[in-house]
Amino acid sequence: MTTDATKPPIGPKTRLCMSLAARPGTFGTRFHNRLYEQLGLDYVYKAFTTTDLPAAIGGVRALQIRGCAISMPFKEAVIPLLDAMAPSAGAIDSVNTIVNDDGRLTGYNTDYTAIYTLLERAGIGPDTRFILRGAGGMAKAVAAALFNRGQTNGVVVARNEAKGRALAALYGFGWEAAPDDLTAPLLINATPLGMAGADEDSLAFPEAAIKAAHTVFDVVALPVETPLLRAAEKAGKQRISGAEVAVLQALEQFVLYTGVRPSTELAAQAAAFARGA
Structure with a gap:
């Protein structure tokens, strides 16, 4: 899949996705934002850390943040703050992805x-x-x-x-x-x-x-x-x-957030970009 789509400028209708980690990195931010640009999607992605997980998840809900990646050490602690668990997360009591559907937060595990x-x-x-x-x-x-x-x-x-x-x-x-x-x-x-x-x-x-x-x-x-x-x-x-894990799990997160599955070619290009290659 290739595309000539133009990503809309950031505005009131832009959907925000984010990550929460004790030690935020740049891979997810670069990977997701690169795919938004390639596919012309009105999304933006930003990495965060927090010392107040309940408040952070409350912000995801209140601000209609579409998706939130969850990294160490929050993958288990976040569970009581969610409304539902998909089978991928419920079976192992661990969440690495939150999808927000009109204020209802569901946990997934793409790891x-x-x-x-x-x-x-x-x-x-x-x-x-x-x-x-x-x-x-x-x-x-x-x-x-x-x-x-x-x-x-x-x-x-x-x-x-x-x-x-x-x-x-x-x-x-x-x-x-x-x-x-x-x-x-x-x-x-x-x-x-x-x-x-x-x-x-x-x-x-x-x-x-x-x-x-x-x-x-x-x-x-x-x-x-x-x-x-x-x-x-x-x-x-x-x-x-772990870099290989990051690519595959981030791709599944992207699909959950946007409903769009990039081609293997585009995903590989985004991964190379995210690594600085």
């Missing part, structure tokens, strides 16, 4: 779809043993994708014992408090370790575990090259990045 798709593309077999680090909202999406692919031979690593055991028990996985001496063919980081900010120099798994793995998957999207992914590349391992 799940992205993660499932990337595991399939990487050729990860259903019998592949894994270690999943994390027990928050993103880890829930990963765990559900693993389980629904038939991957039940794995361990959840989480310092919070209650949350870690609860997530592991939900799908019949094991639980450990730390990765220390654990190894598996598939390593998945679903924590902020390696994310730009306070944890940006942290390695989510020990080097011995990385060397023993076949595939390393880091869902952290910012920076694109995390310490874990750099270590995996050095060790010659197959890598799946």
Whole structure:
């Protein structure tokens, strides 16, 4: 799909979409706004952070903001503030997308779809043993994708014992408090370790575990090259990045907000633009 449409100038009828994250990045803003321009849609997208989540979600409702992407650490905390949950979010009690229909807020989870798709593309077999680090909202999406692919031979690593055991028990996985001496063919980081900010120099798994793995998957999207992914590349391992998750989940968000599905070509162009390529 190509288009010669002209995006209307921002005005009273322009629809606003946004994101809420502890550490806002630029990918979503650039990706969505680029597609609005390419498709001539009267939308604008802006990233925000907040220390008052209820007030922020109240603003989404009161100001008729069409859509809101939700990132760490708000994916679970936002649930009581919504009116409804789509099956994609309700099944895992984690929200990464809010759609506002005339003041009624519905939570969705497009992370799940992205993660499932990337595991399939990487050729990860259903019998592949894994270690999943994390027990928050993103880890829930990963765990559900693993389980629904038939991957039940794995361990959840989480310092919070209650949350870690609860997530592991939900799908019949094991639980450990730390990765220390654990190894598996598939390593998945679903924590902020390696994310730009306070944890940006942290390695989510020990080097011995990385060397023993076949595939390393880091869902952290910012920076694109995390310490874990750099270590995996050095060790010659197959890598799946958070940047790939970001593209796929953002595309599904775009469709939910606008009702328009861009062509593969346009989506790829927008993703390259968003990365600064």
